[in-house]
Amino acid sequence: MKPDDFEIMNDVQYDIAWCPGCGNYQIRSALMLALAELDLKPQETVIVSGIGQAAKTPHYIRTNVFNGLHGRALPAAMAIKAANPELTVIAESGDGCMYGEGGNHLMHTMLRNPDISVFVHNNMVYGLTKGQASPTSQRGFETLVQTADRQGVTSEPFNPLALGVAMNASFVARAFIGDTEQTKEIMKKAIQHKGFSLVDIFQPCVTYNKINTFRWFKNNTYYLDGAYDSTDRLAAFEKAIEHDKYPLGVLYRGLPRATFEENSGIYDVDKRPLFQRALDKKKLKELIQTKVSGL
Numbered sequence: 001m002k003p004d005d006f007e008i009m010n011d012v013q014y015d016i017a018w019c020p021g022c023g024n025y026q027i028r029s030a031l032m033l034a035l036a037e038l039d040l041k042p043q044e045t046v047i048v049s050g051i052g053q054a055a056k057t058p059h060y061i062r063t064n065v066f067n068g069l070h071g072r073a074l075p076a077a078m079a080i081k082a083a084n085p086e087l088t089v090i091a092e093s094g095d096g097c098m099y100g101e102g103g104n105h106l107m108h109t110m111l112r113n114p115d116i117s118v119f120v121h122n123n124m125v126y127g128l129t130k131g132q133a134s135p136t137s138q139r140g141f142e143t144l145v146q147t148a149d150r151q152g153v154t155s156e157p158f159n160p161l162a163l164g165v166a167m168n169a170s171f172v173a174r175a176f177i178g179d180t181e182q183t184k185e186i187m188k189k190a191i192q193h194k195g196f197s198l199v200d201i202f203q204p205c206v207t208y209n210k211i212n213t214f215r216w217f218k219n220n221t222y223y224l225d226g227a228y229d230s231t232d233r234l235a236a237f238e239k240a241i242e243h244d245k246y247p248l249g250v251l252y253r254g255l256p257r258a259t260f261e262e263n264s265g266i267y268d269v270d271k272r273p274l275f276q277r278a279l280d281k282k283k284l285k286e287l288i289q290t291k292v293s294g295l
Helices: 024-037 054-060 073-083 095-101 103-112 160-166 180-192 214-219 233-240 281-293
Strands: 045-049 064-067 088-094 117-122 171-176 197-202 221-223 246-253
Touching (some): 024 117, 045 054, 045 073, 054 117, 073 103, 088 095, 095 103, 095 117, 103 160, 160 171, 160 197, 171 180, 180 197, 180 246, 214 221
Parallel strands (some): 045 064, 171 197
Antiparallel strands (some): 171 246
16 A cells, blocks of 8 residues: 555645644655555544544544544544444544543543544644643743743643553553654554554644644654563553653563454454344344333
């Protein structure tokens, strides 16, 4: 496969609705490169998103798409994978959608360990709704809502990687989209990983965040070296809470364990995806009747 196999913008009647210079463009490019190099086919891939600028990404890539409610991408992604494990399922959205509105879903999806990849565009601001602080905005960050006379943002920034390691998510990583090649490789590792994978992707919002720019991210990050052991959970947590400079790369890989699909029992005997199975209307009617009679 080639990246052009995932290019849809030459064949549609709409434009990409991102500001010039937005980091989302590079994420789109890196993702198409990753899918192509993994030899995945558009019809075998599903990208699920919520609401926001980042969540528009699936509309700009030639794959199957499910665009859901704000913060609700993960339940849909988990259900799609459970219904058809043969699909490659990627959930992607912004830091507000995934960590704010979707924070509870994120936590429980980590615990259930579905075989999906979660790519979060983290620009430390709400880009669609005009620049208010997001869960990952830094203390002191000033917006039209979090104003200077009120000391800007006063909350501690949400730390998705620390949460991931603490919850024993099976794959936790961070990328910076200023380095497209490295981001692509991290994406590939996440997609190839069996189980839940989280990739927090630093990407600048050039309109509403004049602090956390491309240069800022470049100057305030570093890559984990080859000596780093990503299977050491305590070391991973220590890396996850670093804030003088933020580590990039795969922070944590948990021990292999069963996925949500495997634990569901749906495929213990019959390996066919659910959509290929005949619907037993008699059993369905009996199930519904037992629920109704119990009310």
